[in-house]
Amino acid sequence: MIWVDGVLVSIGEGGVYGERIIRGARVWDPYRSKLSALYYKGTILDLTPDMRVLYLGAAHGTTVSHVADYTEVVYAVELAPRPMQELLEVARRRRNIVPVMADAAHPESYAPLVEMVDLIYQDIAQPDQVGIAIRNRIFLKSGGMLVLMLKTRSVDVRREPEDVLSDTEAGLTDAGIRIITHEWLEPYHHDHAAIVCRNEISGT
Amino acid sequence: MQSYWFGDISEGVCMPFLGDVSATADRVRVLRVNLTDFMPPDWQSAVGCGVSRDRQDYISRLREVCILLAERRIWEEYQARDVSLYQMVRTLDEMDTVINLLTGRVIDWYQVTRPSFSRKYRRTPPRNLVRTISGKREGSLSKIASDIERLSETRTLLAREVSDTAENILPNCSALIGGLVAARLLYQAGGLSALARLPGSAIQVLGARTALFSHLRGKTPPPKHGIIFQHRRVHNAPPEVRGKVARVLSAKLAIAARLDRYRGVKVPEFLAEAQARIDAAGARP
Numbered sequence: 001m002i003w004v005d006g007v008l009v010s011i012g013e014g015g016v017y018g019e020r021i022i023r024g025a026r027v028w029d030p031y032r033s034k035l036s037a038l039y040y041k042g043t044i045l046d047l048t049p050d051m052r053v054l055y056l057g058a059a060h061g062t063t064v065s066h067v068a069d070y071t072e073v074v075y076a077v078e079l080a081p082r083p084m085q086e087l088l089e090v091a092r093r094r095r096n097i098v099p100v101m102a103d104a105a106h107p108e109s110y111a112p113l114v115e116m117v118d119l120i121y122q123d124i125a126q127p128d129q130v131g132i133a134i135r136n137r138i139f140l141k142s143g144g145m146l147v148l149m150l151k152t153r154s155v156d157v158r159r160e161p162e163d164v165l166s167d168t169e170a171g172l173t174d175a176g177i178r179i180i181t182h183e184w185l186e187p188y189h190h191d192h193a194a195i196v197c198r199n200e201i202s203g204t
Numbered sequence: 205m206q207s208y209w210f211g212d213i214s215e216g217v218c219m220p221f222l223g224d225v226s227a228t229a230d231r232v233r234v235l236r237v238n239l240t241d242f243m244p245p246d247w248q249s250a251v252g253c254g255v256s257r258d259r260q261d262y263i264s265r266l267r268e269v270c271i272l273l274a275e276r277r278i279w280e281e282y283q284a285r286d287v288s289l290y291q292m293v294r295t296l297d298e299m300d301t302v303i304n305l306l307t308g309r310v311i312d313w314y315q316v317t318r319p320s321f322s323r324k325y326r327r328t329p330p331r332n333l334v335r336t337i338s339g340k341r342e343g344s345l346s347k348i349a350s351d352i353e354r355l356s357e358t359r360t361l362l363a364r365e366v367s368d369t370a371e372n373i374l375p376n377c378s379a380l381i382g383g384l385v386a387a388r389l390l391y392q393a394g395g396l397s398a399l400a401r402l403p404g405s406a407i408q409v410l411g412a413r414t415a416l417f418s419h420l421r422g423k424t425p426p427p428k429h430g431i432i433f434q435h436r437r438v439h440n441a442p443p444e445v446r447g448k449v450a451r452v453l454s455a456k457l458a459i460a461a462r463l464d465r466y467r468g469v470k471v472p473e474f475l476a477e478a479q480a481r482i483d484a485a486g487a488r489p
Contacts, residue, residue: 073263081281084274091271098267101274111237112208113270116244139244158421 001039001046001070008039010069016090017062026066030188033063034123034149037188038196043181045145045196047071052117054139056104056132057124059083061090061097067121068094075114079103107136114139120146125154130171137177137199146177146197153191161191169195176200207235208245209269210255210262218253225265229272286396289369293387296366299359306352307334313345331356375470376460380453380478381435388431389457400465407461408432408454432457441486452485 002009002025009025020027030037038045047053047070058064058076060083068074076091077100078084084101091097102110104124120140122133133148140146150168152161169179177197185192205214209232211221221231247262256262281287307330314337315321323333338349367383373396377386392410393399402410409416411430419426429450432438441449456478463471 081278084278088271088274088278091267095264095267098263098270099274100270101277108237108239111239111242112232112235112245113266114244115246135239138239138242157417 008036010066012065012069013093016065017060019062026069028066033066034185034189034192034194035063035067035121035147037185037192038147038183038194040188041183041185041194043183043194043196045147047119051119052115054114054117054120054136056120056122056136058087058099059123061087063123064097065090065094068097071119072096073098075100075117077102077104077110104136105132107138111138116141116144118144120144121149122147123149125151127155129155130168130175133172133177134175137175140199142199144199146195146199148172148195148197150193150195151191152193161193165193165195172197206243207237208249209235209266210245210250211253213249213253218249220253220255222255225268225272228269229276232269232273284395285373286390289366289373289387290391290395292362292366292369293384293391296359296362297388297391299355299362303352303355303359306348306355307331310334310337310345310349310352314342317342317345374461374464375468376463376475377457379470379475380457380460380482381432381437385431385435388434389461392431396461396465400461402458402461404451404455404458407457408450429454437482437486442488445486445488449482449486453482456482 002011004022004025007022008028008030009022010028011025014021014026016026019029028036028039030040047067049070049072051071053067053071053074055064055067055074055076058078061076064074064076064087073096075098076087078087079102081101084099087099091099098113100110100113104122105126105128107114117139118141120133120136122129122136124132126132129148129150133146137146148168150165152159152164155164155168165182169182172179172195178200180196180198182193182195185194205212209221209228212219221228223231247256247259250256250262251258256265311323311330311333314333334349334352338346338353340346363384366387367378370383370387370390371378374383374386374390377389380386381389389407389410390396390399393402393407399407409427409430410432412427413430415424415427418424428447429438432450432453435453437453438446438450459474460478463474
């Protein structure tokens with residue numbers, strides 16, 4: 001990852017969403033992007049130029065644009081039409097983003113499009129986040145990484161965030177996904193945890 | 205057989221799909237895959253098929269197909285008739301907020317220019333006050349007041365338009381609670397399909413989110429009504445039966461929303477029965 005004076009940046013065409021530019025590099029703000037916050041919290045998960053990424057819940061394509069700066073190709077899945085409109089504009093100007101308008105909960109609808117990837121990044125505000133991760137595992141190489149951004153309030157508002165996290169982790173472990181670490185994204189994002197996992201067995 | 209966007213592969217033999225980008229997009233839409241023993245596509249097979257020259261070519265063609273697919277789907281979503289109603293009612297509610305805010309501001313401002321002015325013992329509605337202020341020569345203050353008046357006129361126009369559109373798109377719901385409230389329900393639910401899938405109990409508390417969650421989390425009483433309170437049937441009902449009216453009305457609305465979504469026309473038999481049932485609920489016990 002590229003840091004300039006303690007600020008996380010990525011190298012690519014700027015002006016995607018009015019981000020600041022320092023010394024020609026695009027500032028990747030931890031308050032706007034959960035993935036950036038994860039790096040600020042000290043997690044080591046390098047994005048490399050040969051990496052293929054499946055990005056579930058791409059939204060307006062702001063974080064996607066930074067991920068695309070670092071990696072070879074990003075398959076960006078988003079269902080809602082309004083964010084997709086913005087994401088398309090980002091994808092038109094970045095040749096390594098493949099926008100997929102589909103529901104991440106139904107990978108069969110986009111399975112003929114998406115190849116095997118090294119990293120699945122999931123940022124979906126849905127109750128069944130474990131189920132979605134497991135269903136999308138068919139795209140994850142053996143030994144590939146899964147980063148799950150858990151918005152505990154979307155799973156169940158009435159329960160304690162810690163309980164939601166431990167339940168989610170148990171669900172992933174039961175499915176044979178090894179959890180490497182988890183990280184609360186305070187102070188950047190409240191009640192959000194990032195779970196970093198590795199796919200032990202082959203996806204199929 | 206494995207089906208991919210670029211062709212079908214069966215026992216190592218590839219049947220490439222040779223259509224252009226548009227035809228490929230059509231193909232992807234109707235492709236059905238079974239995820240048990242599915243192998244995701246890889247670019248080497250596409251090259252083997254003769255569809256792509258190399259990896260770069262594979263990604264760039266796939267991108268074209270995906271962008272086209274997404275553009276078409278967005279367009280289809282926006283074609284749905286309820287999308288513009290959603291935007292209209294949202295704008296209407298936003299306009300109300302703005303008009304009220306500005307009116308309050310202008311009256312406050314006017315008051316400091318007239319130390320002897322007071323609204324005590326006068327029943328001047330804010331609207332008339334705004335008209336008075338706009339008629340004075342107070343520079344930008346009067347200008348803002350006349351802007352508010354113009355905004356109110358536009359608001360009235362928009363409200364009528366929302367109501368007409370709602371009666372067209374939500375004929376049964378509108379017959380039960382009026383076009384404006386029906387449109388607001390649609391907005392809160394997030395669209396006609398979403399509204400049609402809600403149970404009556406959820407429709408009853410649509411728009412009462414804060415009260416509902418404070419009830420679920422703590423010991424506060426549950427909300428009896430959300431947006432549907434805006435209809436006179438609910439807010440004019442005697443307090444002791446108001447909750448009952450809200451419940452019966454929302455149960456009928458759930459049926460009405462489904463009729464609107466799947467039939468799209470007024471169903472007089474249903475409406476007559478529903479109206480009678482709601483009126484009966486509102487009768488004093």
